[in-house]
Amino acid sequence: MNYQIELRHFIYFLAVAEELHYRKAAEKLxxxxxxxxxxxxxxxxxxxxxxxxxDKKKVRLTPAGEFLKKEVEFILNHLDQTKKQLKLIGQGHMGEVRIGFLGSAMQNVVPNLLVGLKEKYPLVHTTLEELSNRAQVNAILSDRLDLGFVRMSRVPKGLEVKPVFEDTFSLVLPQGHPINMNNFNSIDQLANEDFILFSQDYSPEYYDTVLSICEDSxxxxxxxxxxxHAQTIFKLVENKLGIAIVPTTLxxxxxxxxxxxxxxxxxxxxxxxMVWKADNRNPALKNCxxxxLKL
Amino acid sequence: MNYQIELRHFIYFLAVAEELHYRKAAEKLxxxxxxxxxxxxxxxxxxxxxxxxxDKKKVRLTPAGEFLKKEVEFILNHLDQTKKQLKLIGQGHMGEVRIGFLGSAMQNVVPNLLVGLKEKYPLVHTTLEELSNRAQVNAILSDRLDLGFVRMSRVPKGLEVKPVFEDTFSLVLPQGHPINMNNFNSIDQLANEDFILFSQDYSPEYYDTVLSICEDSxxxxxxxxxxxHAQTIFKLVENKLGIAIVPTTLxxxxxxxxxxxxxxxxxxxxxxxMVWKADNRNPALKNCxxxxLKL
DNA sequence: ATTATTTAATAATTATGAATTATCAAATAG
DNA sequence: CTATTTGATAATTCATAATTATTAAATAAT
Structure with a gap:
């Protein structure tokens, strides 16, 4: 007595509304x-x-039926679209990946990823944010980011890391400096120079790595x-305020x-x-x- | 194995998506x-x-689930609206009534109807068309009109008529005419005048009625x-091209x-x-x- | 006029699958 | 380490959709 409308009813209704003939509609269904x-x-x-x-062997729609037909067509159509989209999202072919990165990742890794994504998964959108290592880790832990690009090897529990790009280091010297490609041999030739480095708190592990280069000498x-910012470092070197050690791709x-x-x-x-949360269920992230890793 | 999605699923899904807790959601349902x-x-x-x-006692939505939640909310909401509207239409509180009328019905009957409709059934729309008796009858027979306002007493099979307004007749005379309110006695005083009448094919029965007034005298x-058009008739009388007999409300x-x-x-x-088709199922027409008849 | 055909509706029955009860495994709290 | 809370699974019950068989009414054909 107290039933509920179901999609089955709508599908049946539409068949009758289209055929205006019960037997034919039943056959179709x-x-x-x-x-x-x-x-x-x-x-x-x-x-x-x-x-x-x-009445008299004829089946017709009432004005209410006419109205419902249009609405049911809309609803069933919308539902179809939704199902398709849902599947795409479930397969990670559609959706959003929220990406954080260190400025230096913009040199090649992030742009290459974006180009690749656009080509393979044009319906996957990205949001990008330049952040320090620590800020990225925090954002990922609290689900505000899906993926980070950092310079660190150990991460808090619950996160995972994987190297995606390895670069050599380069010395950055002002144009007039006596050391050049030909007479350069070892970093200790520059032991007395002033050094300009990336901020320690922005990327502690990276800072330590650069220091270790000198220590080894x-x-x-x-x-x-x-x-x-790399740009700042280069400007300082250009103005002879010191020398720097930076990743070569810069x-x-x-x-x-x-x-x-x-x-x-x-x-x-x-x-x-790259860093991400181990239990992140965003299928688009996996595809990303x-x-x-294939690039 | 090969089931179909039903609205039941959506309602259950929404409960879980809102509670993020199966037992609580089940209780709510x-x-x-x-x-x-x-x-x-x-x-x-x-x-x-x-x-x-x-995982680990916690229920969360996947990105796909998040997407579906929004869509399901929309669909269920839309469905609710549709049900309400459908009921209104079924009760004739919403919809459209297509009305035809003779020009003279615009004097009071049709405007009163429209005002009354707007007040009592603000969601019932009307379309209006000025047509001859015959054109109205044809339009009603072929379902292009719901209701007509005509001057005729007999209609084809399948249609019904019901008087809605009775009016006395009035003589229309040019201003300088010797006959006036005081010395008028009977129409035969004007037996030798030229008469201006409504076209016969526009309203045959009405035409015969006017002729019968003279015949009786x-x-x-x-x-x-x-x-x-009444306007034309009045202009002709004004210019002393004849006299007329018209419904008094004009x-x-x-x-x-x-x-x-x-x-x-x-x-x-x-x-x-008024004329209408006996088997017209437009609930708004009935209310109309x-x-x-109450006005 | 009579019969045959086609329509949708009704009645009785069957079959499907949703919902229930009983239970379990895993995770967490006390 | 036990008690509690979580959602999942299994077996069973029950509601109800769907089927078959049939009917009534309306046309169409003879």
Missing amino acids: FISQPGLSTQIKQMEEILQTQLFVR GFVPKVSHKSV QHGFQMDVKFIEMKRIKQRAVLS MDLL | FISQPGLSTQIKQMEEILQTQLFVR GFVPKVSHKSV QHGFQMDVKFIEMKRIKQRAVLS MDLL
Whole structure:
């Protein structure tokens, strides 16, 4: 007596509304005619509204039925769209990946990822935010980011890391500096220079790595300036306020007048890693990471 | 194995998505928790998409589930609206009534109806069309009109008529005419005048009625002009091109300079009737006619 | 006029699958 | 370490959709 409308009713109703003929509609639905009759009748009872007029062998829609037909068409169509989209989202072919990164990841890793994503999963959107290592880790832990690009090897419990790009280090010297590609041999030739480094709290592990390069050559560098942005560091070097050690790929993409000397022989590498939450269920993230590892 | 999504699934899904707790959701739905579990699981199978993550006592939505939640909210809400509207339409409190009318019905009957409708059924819309008697009857027979306002007493099979307004007839004379309210006695005083009447094919029965007024007084009028519009008739009288006999209510609502002499004593009346199709199932029409008879 | 055909509705029955009860495994709190 | 709370599973019950068989009414054909 106290039933609820179900999608089944709508599908049956639409068939009758289209055919205006119970037997034909029942055939189309692969059910029996009496079953269809009772379901439509039940539907009219539930909605407390007559939907069809059956007089003298003819089945017609009432104005209410006419109205409902349009609405049902809309609803079923919308539902179809929703199902398709839902599947795409479930497969990670649609959705959003929230990405954090250190400025230096913008040199090649992040742009390559975005291009690849756009090509393979055009319906996956990204939001991008430049953040320090620590800020990225915190954002990922509290579910405000899906993926981070950092320079660190150990991460808090619940997160995972994986290296995605390894780079050599390069010395950055002002144009007039006596050391050049030909007479450069080891970093200890520059033991007495002022050093300009990336800020320690922005990327502690990276900072330590750079220091270790000097330590391996037997000296502790004099650090005169610290900065967050590569652009700033290059400007300082250009103005002869010190020398710097940076990942080699930073050579490209900046407007500057300095010398780059790549130090291939030292063992240290500038490693960029991706970080994510182990239990992140965003399927788009999985696809995003898989893509990244293939690039 | 090969089930279909039903609205039941959506309602269950929404409860779990809101509570993020199976037992609580089940209580809210007045069903058992295992039943809810299996239905949600079935839903995920049908949609081939995981909607919830259940790990370590916590229930969370996946991105796909998050998306579906919004869509389901929309769909269920839309459905609710539709049900309400459907009921209104079924009760004739909403919808459209297509009305045809003779120009003279615009004098009071149709405007009163429209005002009454707007007040009592603000959601019932009307479309209006000025048509001859015959055109209205044809339009109603072929379902292009719901209701007509005509001057005729007999209608084709399948249609019904009912008088809605009775009016006396009035003589229309030019201002300088010797006959006036005081010295008028009978229509035969005007037996030799030229008469201007409404066109015969526009309203045959009405035409015959006017002729019968003269016949009752023992003369056949000389008809010099015929017209469809009252405005035209009045202009002709004003210019002394003849005299006319029209329904008394036409005295109001026109800009003109003529004399009206109401003929209360004659038996003829100008009867305006409504016509409709006997099997018209538009509930708004029924309400419309009921309202009209109460005015 | 009579019979045959086609329509949808009704009645009785069957079959499907939703919901229930009973139970379990895992995780957490006290 | 026990008690409690979580959602999932299994077996069973029950509601109800669907089927078959039939009917009444309306046309169409003879």
